[in-house]
Amino acid sequence: MQRDTAQRRAIRGVFSQEDRPLTPQELLERAQDTVPQIGLATVYRTLKSMTEAETVMIVDVPGEPQRYELAGKDHHHHFSCRACGRMFEMDGCPGDLERLVPKGFVMEDHEVFIYGRCVDCQQ
Amino acid sequence: MQRDTAQRRAIRGVFSQEDRPLTPQELLERAQDTVPQIGLATVYRTLKSMTEAETVMIVDVPGEPQRYELAGKDHHHHFSCRACGRMFEMDGCPGDLERLVPKGFVMEDHEVFIYGRCVDCQQ
DNA sequence: CCCATAATGATAAACCAATCTCAATAAGTA
DNA sequence: TACTTATTGAGATTGGTTTATCATTATGGG
Numbered sequence: 001m002q003r004d005t006a007q008r009r010a011i012r013g014v015f016s017q018e019d020r021p022l023t024p025q026e027l028l029e030r031a032q033d034t035v036p037q038i039g040l041a042t043v044y045r046t047l048k049s050m051t052e053a054e055t056v057m058i059v060d061v062p063g064e065p066q067r068y069e070l071a072g073k074d075h076h077h078h079f080s081c082r083a084c085g086r087m088f089e090m091d092g093c094p095g096d097l098e099r100l101v102p103k104g105f106v107m108e109d110h111e112v113f114i115y116g117r118c119v120d121c122q123q
Numbered sequence: 124m125q126r127d128t129a130q131r132r133a134i135r136g137v138f139s140q141e142d143r144p145l146t147p148q149e150l151l152e153r154a155q156d157t158v159p160q161i162g163l164a165t166v167y168r169t170l171k172s173m174t175e176a177e178t179v180m181i182v183d184v185p186g187e188p189q190r191y192e193l194a195g196k197d198h199h200h201h202f203s204c205r206a207c208g209r210m211f212e213m214d215g216c217p218g219d220l221e222r223l224v225p226k227g228f229v230m231e232d233h234e235v236f237i238y239g240r241c242v243d244c245q246q
Numbered sequence: 247c248c249c250a251t252a253a254t255g256a257t258a259a260a261c262c263a264a265t266c267t268c269a270a271t272a273a274g275t276a
Numbered sequence: 277t278a279c280t281t282a283t284t285g286a287g288a289t290t291g292g293t294t295t296a297t298c299a300t301t302a303t304g305g306g
Contacts, residue, residue: 003252003303024293039255044294060186062234065293079228090225094217097237102213104242105202111185113234114220119227126273126282147264162285167264188263 002049010034011046021059021067021078021087061087062113077112083121090114125172133157134169144182144190144201144210184210185236200235206244213237 010031014022018030028043047068050056059067059078067087079088094112101107133154137145141153151166170191173179182190182201190210202211217235224230 001252001304005253005303007254037255039257041256041295042254045253048295062185063183063189066186077223079224079230081228082231088225088228090223092223094220094223094235097217097235100200100213100215100217100235101202101237101239102211102242104245105204105211106239106245107202107237108205108239110238111236112217112220112223114224114230115233116224116231117229119225122227122229124274124282128273128283130284160285162287164265164286165284168283171265 006035007031007038007042008046010038011043011050015056015068015070019070020089021061021069023065023067025065027068059087077114079114079116079118081118081121082115083117086118088118129158130154130161130165131169133161134166134173138179138191138193142193143212144184144192146188146190148188150191182210183234200237202237202239202241204241204244205238206240209241211241 011027013034014027014030018026022030024040024043024047027047028038028040031038031043047056051058051068054071056068057071059069061067061078061080069089073089074091075093076089076091077093079090080086081088097110098107134150136157137150137153141149145153147163147166147170150170151161151163154161154166170179174181174191177194179191180194182192184190184201184203192212196212197214198216199212199214200216202213203209204211220233221230
């Protein structure tokens with residue numbers, strides 16, 4: 001059966017503290033604040049089981065390694081800060097995407113990424 | 124000086140025939156129709172010099188290798204077909220993205236990806 | 247408290263995209 | 277045509293992410 005370890009608690013803790021999509025590396029570093037000896041393999045293993053349990057979702061980002069975010073959120077998109085490299089969530093959705101779709105094509109899904117500077121990285 | 128080779132002509136030909144963002148692998152396969160012995164290294168070398176010359180642009184796609192498209196096009200976004208894996212261009216742009224940006228964040232750029240089925244892959 | 251075994255850490259290995267190496271080829275000027 | 281040298285192809289190599297290995301640790305039911 002699934003055991004409750006300090007490592008997994010730390011990873012779950014990071015996800016609820018930072019409410020944004022995280023890379024395995026970011027998760028490792030934050031989790032090490034709580035459990036210093038935690039290794040990258042444990043992070044990947046935990047992410048895999050959380051993904052299978054649908055506790056977290058994979059976020060594919062252009063030109064970056066996969067990120068992971070807690071599942072069950074409302075539909076949203078992402079903001080990537082070019083200064084600090086962090087990715088944030090943005091509620092809502094631009095309407096009227098159907099208008100962009102070429103004739104004869106069928107839209108099933110969409111993603112929007114906005115790039116710029118986050119509130120902590122102004123000027 | 125820059126020499127005009129059959130390989131480079133083939134690659135330029137593929138770009139103008141297929142008017143969409145192509146992966147190095149796609150370029151290799153299409154170019155081999157014209158120059159069967161062309162190798163992947165040549166494709167990458169040619170893409171690098173075309174990128175430096177700003178003849179082509181890199182398109183970063185979520186969860187996929189980089190693609191390349193001819194430079195100088197109007198602002199547009201991309202449609203990815205889940206059936207055939209090809210990526211297409213879509214003219215235009217959803218307005219009103221500023222509305223999504225969290226307070227204090229500054230938008231510099233944006234990308235939109237639509238997923239679904241292209242006209243050749245219906246039902 | 248015991249103990250079966252799930253989980254971990256360190257590191258090696260697998261993967262894949264992209265680049266490098268180098269001998270062979272071929273473009274293009276004289 | 278001859279020659280300089282840019283370009284090529286094949287395969288090795290790199291760099292980064294992700295997975296596998298395996299001896300060790302530690303959870304949690306009995």
